[in-house]
Amino acid sequence: MEIMETDNxxxxxxxNSISYPAYNDLLQEYAKEGKTTGPxxxxxxxxxxxxNAQRSKRITKTTTLNSELVSKIAKLDQKNDWLLITESWxxxxxxxxxxxxxxxxxxxxxxxxxxxRDENTDLIDRFLTRGGRSIPKLIxxxxxxxxxxxxxxxxxxxxxxxxxxxxxxxxxxxxxFQVELQKWYNQDGGTSLxxxxxxxxxx
Numbered sequence: 241m242e243i244m245e246t247d248n249x250x251x252x253x254x255x256n257s258i259s260y261p262a263y264n265d266l267l268q269e270y271a272k273e274g275k276t277t278g279p280x281x282x283x284x285x286x287x288x289x290x291x292n293a294q295r296s297k298r299i300t301k302t303t304t305l306n307s308e309l310v311s312k313i314a315k316l317d318q319k320n321d322w323l324l325i326t327e328s329w330x331x332x333x334x335x336x337x338x339x340x341x342x343x344x345x346x347x348x349x350x351x352x353x354x355x356x357r358d359e360n361t362d363l364i365d366r367f368l369t370r371g372g373r374s375i376p377k378l379i380x381x382x383x384x385x386x387x388x389x390x391x392x393x394x395x396x397x398x399x400x401x402x403x404x405x406x407x408x409x410x411x412x413x414x415x416x417f418q419v420e421l422q423k424w425y426n427q428d429g430g431t432s433l434x435x436x437x438x439x440x441x442x443x
Contacts, residue, residue: 251385253363254323257353260341267293267328277328278358285329292334299338299430306434309343312441316349320388321381324354325364331418332394333376339430340378343437369393380440389440395432398424 258266270276271293276285322344326333337354344352357364357375364373367390374393382388394402401424405417 247366249362249366250323250379250381250387253355253360254321254353254385256360257323257355260337260344260352260354263326263337263354264296264341267296270328277356288329288331288334292328292331295334296338299335300342303339303342303430305342305346306431306438309434309438309441310346312438313343313346313350316347318349318383320350320383321385322350322352323379323381324352325357325360325367325377325379325392326354326375327357330375331422332374332392332398335422335425335430336376336392336394336433339433340376343434367392378437389443391433391437391440395428395436397428397432 266277267289271290274286274290275281276289278285322340324337324340326337341352344350355363357373361373364375364377367377367379368374369377369392377390377392379390380388393399398421401421402417405412405420
């Protein structure tokens with residue numbers, strides 16, 4: 241496993257981060273108040289924040305954890321910071337963040353910290369996906385604050401679906417594609433995300 245040295249941007253982001261319970265409270269509060277994270281209070285983004293608040297509750301209750309990954313996390317013998325970049329309106333995040341949060345609860349050695357992408361552009365610009373600021377992005381740090389690995393914005397199979405849509409000659413509206421992508425997430429139930437995290441930890 242290749243380890244990357246940390247830098248001041250990561251350190252500063254950790255200092256400015258919030259816990260998952262604080263993030264979840266913010267998500268639920270914004271859903272009730274008709275708000276969204278980020279600088280743009282757009283109707284679509286507000287709608288997706290409301291939708292994601294509901295999805296988050298459902299996924300937290302229904303996700304089955306990977307026993308091998310559970311064992312790996314439980315056996316961690318040094319602190320790992322899980323620095324997660326997201327926004328309340330992000331559909332991919334709504335499907336992945338609750339799963340990551342459940343995994344983080346398995347060990348006292350894991351500290352899940354959350355930052356908003358648009359408030360931390362210097363951070364996301366260090367972890368671009370094909371040149372884009374795609375989220376969610378999970379950055380796993382060891383006890384020395386070195387980057388062990390990064391994951392995101394979506395499981396590989398979901399990424400292939402996204403790439404297929406983006407590169408297609410047919411002009412399918414993004415909202416229609418989102419319906420198909422959500423069907424994939426519902427069927428997958430967090431399985432692919434967990435397997436990919438396990439593979440990254442086993443390196």
